[in-house]
Amino acid sequence: MSTATGFASLSSNTPLVPFSYNTQGVLENDVAIRVTHCGICHSDLHHLKNEFGHNLWPMVPGHEIIGHIVEVGSSVTKFKVGDRVGVGCYINTCGKCEYCSTKRSQYCGRITLTYNSKKPDGSTTYGGYCDRIVVDHNYVNTIPENISSEEAAPLLCAGVTLYSPMKHWGVKSGHRVGILGLGGLGHMGVKLAVAMGAEVTVFSTSPNKKEEALRVLKAHHFVLSNDVEEVKKLRGSFDFLINTISGAAINLDLYIPLLKTDSTFIFVGVSPEAHSLHIAPLIVKRIALVGSLIGSVEDSQETLEFCSKNNVVPMVEVLPISEINTAMERLERNDVHYRFVVKHPPSVPKVN
Ligand SMILES: [Zn+2]
Numbered sequence: 116m117s118t119a120t121g122f123a124s125l126s127s128n129t130p131l132v133p134f135s136y137n138t139q140g141v142l143e144n145d146v147a148i149r150v151t152h153c154g155i156c157h158s159d160l161h162h163l164k165n166e167f168g169h170n171l172w173p174m175v176p177g178h179e180i181i182g183h184i185v186e187v188g189s190s191v192t193k194f195k196v197g198d199r200v201g202v203g204c205y206i207n208t209c210g211k212c213e214y215c216s217t218k219r220s221q222y223c224g225r226i227t228l229t230y231n232s233k234k235p236d237g238s239t240t241y242g243g244y245c246d247r248i249v250v251d252h253n254y255v256n257t258i259p260e261n262i263s264s265e266e267a268a269p270l271l272c273a274g275v276t277l278y279s280p281m282k283h284w285g286v287k288s289g290h291r292v293g294i295l296g297l298g299g300l301g302h303m304g305v306k307l308a309v310a311m312g313a314e315v316t317v318f319s320t321s322p323n324k325k326e327e328a329l330r331v332l333k334a335h336h337f338v339l340s341n342d343v344e345e346v347k348k349l350r351g352s353f354d355f356l357i358n359t360i361s362g363a364a365i366n367l368d369l370y371i372p373l374l375k376t377d378s379t380f381i382f383v384g385v386s387p388e389a390h391s392l393h394i395a396p397l398i399v400k401r402i403a404l405v406g407s408l409i410g411s412v413e414d415s416q417e418t419l420e421f422c423s424k425n426n427v428v429p430m431v432e433v434l435p436i437s438e439i440n441t442a443m444e445r446l447e448r449n450d451v452h453y454r455f456v457v458k459h460p461p462s463v464p465k466v467n
């Protein structure tokens with residue numbers, strides 16, 4: 116056993132506090148990772164407020180984890196000590212069901228999430244706001260050399276959450292894609308869709324995001340989504356609309372008519388409120404209304420490789436993990452450009 120040190124939540128709506136715990140021993144299929152960086156996902160904030168109502172305290176959030184392997188189990192041949200690796204949203208599944216056997220293990224009914232979840236042995240999982248994690252190597256990704264650790268971290272949740280549905284439903288060159296919302300997920304959606312050759316339109320309520328969306332993220336068009344008349348002008352123009360907004364429900368009766376016949380509306384953001392819509396526009400244009408959950412471990416590896424090849428990386432703000440509560444407060448106010456990544460202090464070499 117070794118000690119992990121970082122930050123934990125001890126109750127609902129209270130700041131994270133310094134926390135240490137003994138990690139499990141490294142079993143034959145496991146690797147131990149010295150965590151160097153961890154992205155802050157919006158769902159971490161939802162968890163800190165216990166919005167899903169199933170918190171297991173103490174809770175160590177974090178599921179966009181990058182670090183170096185410091186120990187490998189006796190059966191592990193794919194990784195060696197020193198490798199730079201990543202861990203995303205889940206760390207165990209049944210391995211046998213129809214989803215696990217077809218590279219769709221994010222839909223396994225016996226999934227163990229990276230934090231706030233129970234492992235098959237009954238112990239609680241702790242995430243990447245601590246500096247050490249021990250996981251089964253089958254849920255670990257290799258990080259391509261040309262992506263920095265801070266830029267790689269958000270690819271393991273925000274990146275794959277957009278890449279996986281775009282791949283599944285076949286976004287390709289020439290498609291017209293609309294991205295609803297320009298936050299952590301949305302900005303990855305823009306970058307990935309542009310790299311796939313699509314013509315990309317951003318729908319955002321923030322006029323101050325326009326310049327960067329066009330110049331830096333390379334979106335082709337920017338539409339202020341609260342200008343309903345401007346939005347309506349785009350009727351029948353899109354092959355895909357991807358909703359990344361998680362704060363509130365959107366007006367589907369406004370957006371569905373923007374799609375072409377045989378097109379797809381994809382939900383990746385989850386709003387606390389229910390959506391309502393009129394069904395007729397779906398029927399008359401054979402439009403599919405679909406959802407997608409993160410991506411599999413294989414999808415994450417593909418996302419990393421696609422991003423490595425196409426120079427797609429998230430825009431991040433890096434803070435030392437000692438400032439984790441500042442990051443959370445700013446995320447709460449949407450004051451982030453576009454993803455926070457916290458950095459653990461360098462490890463002190465052991466003297467034997
Ligand atoms: Zn996430």
Ligand SMILES: [Zn+2]
Pocket residue numbers: 208209210211212213214215220223224225
């Ligand atoms: Zn399964």
